[in-house]
Amino acid sequence: MCLAVPMKIVELKDMEAIVELGGVRRSVSLTLLTEDTLQVGDYVIVHAGFAIQKLDDDDARERLILLKEMLELA
Amino acid sequence: MGITEKIAGEKITLAHGSGGIQMHNLIRSLFQKRFRNEWLDQMSDSAVIGNPVGDGDALCFTTDSYVVSPLFFPGGDIGKLAVCGTVNDLAVEGATPLFLSCGFIVEEGCEILVLEKVADSMADAARAAGVKIVAGDFKVVEKGKADSIFINTSGIGRRSRSRCFGREHIRAGDKVLINGFIGEHGAAVMAARGNFDLQSDIKSDCAPLNGIISDMLAVSEGIRFMRDPTRGGIATTLNEIAEGANFGITLDEAALPLRDDVKAACEILGFDPLYLANEGKVIAIVSAEDSSCVLDAMRSHTLGRESRIIGEVTASHAGRVVMKTLLGAHRIIDMLSGEQLPRIC
Amino acid sequence: MKYLDEYRDPALAHRILDKIAEACGERSELAAIMEVCGTHTMSIARAGLRSLLGENLRLLSGPGCPVCVTPNDYLDRAIAIARQRDAIIATFGDMMKVPGSSSSLYQERGNGARIEMVYSPLDALKIAEQNPLNKVIFLGVGFETTAPTVAATLAKARADGVKNFFVLCGHKIVPPALFALVNDPELKLDGFLCPGHVSAIIGSRPYEFIARDYGLPCVIAGFEPLDILQGIWMILRQIIEKRGASVEIQYSRAVAAEGNPKAAAFMEKVFEPVDSIWRGLGKIPASGLAIKEEFGDWDAARVIQADVGETREPAGCICGMILRGVRLPMDCPLFRKTCTPENPVGACMVSSEGTCAAYYKYGNG
Numbered sequence: 001m002c003l004a005v006p007m008k009i010v011e012l013k014d015m016e017a018i019v020e021l022g023g024v025r026r027s028v029s030l031t032l033l034t035e036d037t038l039q040v041g042d043y044v045i046v047h048a049g050f051a052i053q054k055l056d057d058d059d060a061r062e063r064l065i066l067l068k069e070m071l072e073l074a
Numbered sequence: 075m076g077i078t079e080k081i082a083g084e085k086i087t088l089a090h091g092s093g094g095i096q097m098h099n100l101i102r103s104l105f106q107k108r109f110r111n112e113w114l115d116q117m118s119d120s121a122v123i124g125n126p127v128g129d130g131d132a133l134c135f136t137t138d139s140y141v142v143s144p145l146f147f148p149g150g151d152i153g154k155l156a157v158c159g160t161v162n163d164l165a166v167e168g169a170t171p172l173f174l175s176c177g178f179i180v181e182e183g184c185e186i187l188v189l190e191k192v193a194d195s196m197a198d199a200a201r202a203a204g205v206k207i208v209a210g211d212f213k214v215v216e217k218g219k220a221d222s223i224f225i226n227t228s229g230i231g232r233r234s235r236s237r238c239f240g241r242e243h244i245r246a247g248d249k250v251l252i253n254g255f256i257g258e259h260g261a262a263v264m265a266a267r268g269n270f271d272l273q274s275d276i277k278s279d280c281a282p283l284n285g286i287i288s289d290m291l292a293v294s295e296g297i298r299f300m301r302d303p304t305r306g307g308i309a310t311t312l313n314e315i316a317e318g319a320n321f322g323i324t325l326d327e328a329a330l331p332l333r334d335d336v337k338a339a340c341e342i343l344g345f346d347p348l349y350l351a352n353e354g355k356v357i358a359i360v361s362a363e364d365s366s367c368v369l370d371a372m373r374s375h376t377l378g379r380e381s382r383i384i385g386e387v388t389a390s391h392a393g394r395v396v397m398k399t400l401l402g403a404h405r406i407i408d409m410l411s412g413e414q415l416p417r418i419c
Numbered sequence: 420m421k422y423l424d425e426y427r428d429p430a431l432a433h434r435i436l437d438k439i440a441e442a443c444g445e446r447s448e449l450a451a452i453m454e455v456c457g458t459h460t461m462s463i464a465r466a467g468l469r470s471l472l473g474e475n476l477r478l479l480s481g482p483g484c485p486v487c488v489t490p491n492d493y494l495d496r497a498i499a500i501a502r503q504r505d506a507i508i509a510t511f512g513d514m515m516k517v518p519g520s521s522s523s524l525y526q527e528r529g530n531g532a533r534i535e536m537v538y539s540p541l542d543a544l545k546i547a548e549q550n551p552l553n554k555v556i557f558l559g560v561g562f563e564t565t566a567p568t569v570a571a572t573l574a575k576a577r578a579d580g581v582k583n584f585f586v587l588c589g590h591k592i593v594p595p596a597l598f599a600l601v602n603d604p605e606l607k608l609d610g611f612l613c614p615g616h617v618s619a620i621i622g623s624r625p626y627e628f629i630a631r632d633y634g635l636p637c638v639i640a641g642f643e644p645l646d647i648l649q650g651i652w653m654i655l656r657q658i659i660e661k662r663g664a665s666v667e668i669q670y671s672r673a674v675a676a677e678g679n680p681k682a683a684a685f686m687e688k689v690f691e692p693v694d695s696i697w698r699g700l701g702k703i704p705a706s707g708l709a710i711k712e713e714f715g716d717w718d719a720a721r722v723i724q725a726d727v728g729e730t731r732e733p734a735g736c737i738c739g740m741i742l743r744g745v746r747l748p749m750d751c752p753l754f755r756k757t758c759t760p761e762n763p764v765g766a767c768m769v770s771s772e773g774t775c776a777a778y779y780k781y782g783n784g
Contacts, residue, residue: 002564002616003344003418003458006422006673022338022420024265024274029541031571032682043422045619045673046342048418048511048561049539050568052682053619053673055422060672064425067649071434087529095761270538338420343512343538344771401432401644403467405781411760412525415512417771418538419485419561 004047006055009040019046087412093305093351094410098314119163119301122233130235134169136160137228143221145192147266149258149277152223153192155353157199157207158282159304160229165284166300166356168239168291169231174200175209177226182217192223203282205229237291243298246321249365250385251358253286253378254331255279256308260350261336270343270416274335281354286375293371296364301357306410309348311357312385312395313409322391325407327399329384344417348397349410359387422672426643435648436471442655443475451477451607452654453600453744455593456614457484457772458642464781466644476651479744480774482596483614485561485589486513487766487773488697488742492730493560493589494519499725500556500587501532506723507550508534509543510558517769520731540572540586547576547584556719559586564616566590566708567682570689573710573717585719588710591695593617594625595706601633605745610636610654612647615670620686622678623666630664641670689714698732698766699739736765741774748778755779 007019007028015030017038028051030038035054038044044051089096106114113121120136140156150158157174164171176196180189200207262278264270283302290297303311316323332347340347354377360368365383372378395407443450454460460480463469469478482488498519501508508524515525515536528534533553537543540557547555559569569586576584593614600606613626618639626637636657640650650669657664668674686708695707710718736753740746748754748767758764760776767775 002456002562002614004564004616004619005341007342008421021342022334024272024276024335024338024342026270026272026342029571031575032567032679032685034679034681045616047564047616048568049541050571052564052567052616053675053679056672060422063671067435067645068431071431071438073431073434085526085529087525089525089761269536269542271542334420341420341423399465399467400427401429401466401468401471403470405464405467405470408780412516415515416536416538417513418511419513419565 002047004045004052006043007046009038009042009044012038012040017051019044019051089412092410092413093310094412096412098409118167120167120169120231122167132233132235134164134167134231134233135228136163137226138163139224139226141221141224142263144266145188145222147263147278148275149262150280150353151192151195152225153194153196154199154280156225156227157196157203157205158280158353160227161203161205161282161284162302162356164229164231165282165287166302167231167233168237168287168300169233170288171203171205171229171231171284173208173230174205175228176207177211179213179215179220179224181220181222182214184222189223199282203284239297239299241299241315241319244315244319244321244359244387245298245361246387246389247362248298248359248387249362249383250312250323250325250387251360251365251369251372252308252331252382252384253356253372254380255333255336256331256352256355257336257340257347257350258333259353260307261339263351265339272339272342274339276333276335276339279352279354281377283354283356283377286372286377287356289371289375290358290368294360294364294368296361297358297368298361299359303352303355303357305351307347307349307351308357309346309395309407310410312407315359316393316395318393320392322388322393323385323395324388325385325395325397327397329382331380331382345414348407349414423643426641426645428645432644432648435645435652439476439648439652439655440473442652442659443473445659446475449475449477450609450655450658451479451744452610452612452651453479453481453608454612455481455483455597456617457487457770458616459483459612459614459640459647460774460777461772462642462644462647464777467781468644468647472651479608480777481600481744482697482700482742484770484772485565485591486517486770488591488699489517489560489589490696490698491520491732492727493587494523495727495730496720496725497558497587498522498524498527499727500719500723501527501534503725505553506533507546507553507555508532508558509537509546509555510534511560512536513770514558514560516763518733518763520729540569541575544572544576544581544584547581551583554583554585554723556585556587556723558589560589562591562593562614562617563620563686566690567620567685570685573689573714574685576717577714582716585717585722586710587719588690588708590690590708591697591706592692592708594621595703596697596700597626597629599700599703600743601629601635603743606743608635608744609658610638612650612654613637613639615639615641615646615674618668618670618674618678620679620682623668623674623676626666630666634664636664637666639666639668639670639674641673646670699742733764738765738767741767748775751775
């Protein structure tokens with residue numbers, strides 16, 4: 001099992017970032033990310049002190065809309 | 075969770091001091107068994123020892139030791155904690171706290187300046203709570219025999235004879251009230267330890283509860299029982315209330331007051347806020363009729379702005395605490411088992 | 420909180436539950452779906468999903484908790500090293516209470532061993548740098564989500580020339596265990612809810628054999644209630660629509676089909692696959708990771724001698740069958756009696772994500 005949470009990048013410096021969730025901040029390593037276009041404001045999945053994946057915001061939004069459509073809510 | 079759990083051969087671990095099942099079992103099978111008497115057997119936060127002063131009021135007596143590390147944390151320190159904790163143990167029995175004693179065990183090498191800061195904050199807290207520190211003891215042990223400063227405080231309070239509280243007064247339909255956000259102290263101390271490198275503005279809720287409790291008692295005769303959910307969190311306290319009783323307790327997840335930062339710290343470390351310590355919270359079981367006037371009284375006090383009704387006493391699932399989840403499902407809430415440890419992998 | 424709260428919406432969850440009930444109604448027989456991730460197990464238990472899913476759907480918890488499947492000999496070795504005078508063990512909190520043959524790290528700390536709980540393997544490396552006279556041994560346990568973080572830390576230790584940092588490698592990988600499961604004749608399954616964070620690293624392709632060769636639908640799902648419910652619904656639709664089993668990604672906000680190639684490359688650089696013993700399941704070919712020769716100087720198993728003694732597995736527990744989903748915790752004679760979270764006997768009770776621990780803590784729901 002792998003506890004990992006979505007956290008927002010609030011500061012970027014080389015291969016490290018300060019990320020934030022609900023007012024709690026931590027420094028994480030970006031060594032494992034392929035992304036070279038990370039920006040402050042992006043969300044990453046954080047596990048054991050590393051960002052392991054950048055969250056795809058467009059995809060997340062579209063998927064939620066799609067889900068609501070499938071549930072005949074939209 | 076058998077009370078007769080074998081203890082021979084076992085050693086004390088931190089789990090025995092974390093306020094959960096292990097501590098519960100140890101206290102019962104090792105201490106209570108040997109010290110047994112009608113006052114100890116109340117097993118409440120303070121012993122109500124009748125009226126030896128002879129003026130019709132009851133005397134309440136309690137003691138607690140404080141070993142928090144680090145000594146200073148956002149929202150408080152060991153001194154404030156040592157006063158508030160004992161004051162609160164008296165207050166939740168409905169007593170007006172009057173006098174405290176304090177015993178210090180200090181490690182050789184502890185800076186006097188640090189001790190002074192701790193004493194200052196004890197004096198401030200005592201003033202805020204309206205209690206006098208009237209007796210004390212001071213011991214120094216060799217380096218390594220203690221961690222900087224340990225404090226024990228005992229407290230005496232007075233309770234009007236006309237008030238009686240007890241689990242036996244709790245009825246199905248009663249409401250469960252709390253005076254604000256849960257888990258702040260546990261989260262603040264954990265963050266202050268720095269092991270997990272989390273930065274936040276989380277502060278301990280450490281505060282004397284006698285003021286808000288006296289406001290609550292002033293508006294209602296329907297308060298059946300009170301407890302301060304310290305170590306082990308509200309889950310453990312509610313389990314202590316329900317254990318062996320002919321009623322159950324249902325918590326409403328949607329009603330739980332939880333600050334975003336405490337929730338976030340829990341998400342990151344895999345903790346459950348229901349099991350995090352509080353040092354300025356009271357859980358009150360109140361009759362349904364009086365619940366709204368008690369809630370109003372709580373909200374009028376600075377320590378109760380975020381007060382909520384978080385659950386209800388039920389005739390069903392006697393002896394157990396059940397939580398109605400956000401999705402409307404029901405799950406059992408057990409006592410804390412051992413220390414809460416972060417889970418990552 | 421973004422990416423969390425919107426996936427906890429009760430109204431949406433109940434709409435999906437209705438859809439699931441509808442889908443279940445179209446089939447007469449019971450559907451059994453297995454999740455292979457401890458975080459799924461916990462999330463399902465915490466939200467009480469089981470009690471909402473109705474009679475026709477059975478959720479089984481597979482071997483998804485790395486701590487639970489770590490065998491005693493790994494723990495016994497960690498404990499033997501912890502007893503050495505100059506050793507500092509650095510570990511995730513998950514490992515602390517896991518019982519070895521005769522002790523646990525938690526007990527050893529009570530006996531004076533230096534054991535530090537860390538959030539990240541990088542924190543363990545920091546401890547090594549701060550304590551140059553000690554050996555700092557990080558307990559590398561976890562699946563493909565965690566292994567790259569340990570690989571990256573080892574690479575950093577080598578680059579920075581930290582010589583007193585070691586990893587006791589107990590990492591395991593998920594697809595070979597799934598291969599073992601689907602070949603188990605006792606197992607009756609209709610689909611897999613695949614682990615979201617493992618898949619964030621490995622992508623969706625490693626599951627394709629399950630859909631292709633065994634006809635079982637696989638859906639990679641996230642961890643919030645809506646994610647899990649939608650994942651279940653997607654599996655049921657695959658079953659009902661009979662369009663042939665496939666691997667679908669529900670958790671696409673975090674999982675790409677190709678996974679995270681850079682993280683996977685780190686793993687490949689540092690580790691190599693080996694046969695590995697899973698507590699309760701036995702030896703599974705190529706299901707574990709060992710530290711490669713070129714990183715041998717940081718491999719605790721090679722460098723640090725330890726007198727491990729005799730390893731014993733707990734007797735009388737049915738964890739193996741629970742991990743394979745052929746029995747439920749309540750079927751075990753030890754459950755809630757001699758086996759409790761305070762005194763865990765078997766694999767599934769030791770970690771809070773273990774199936775038995777989740778059932779114990781959250782009731783049967």
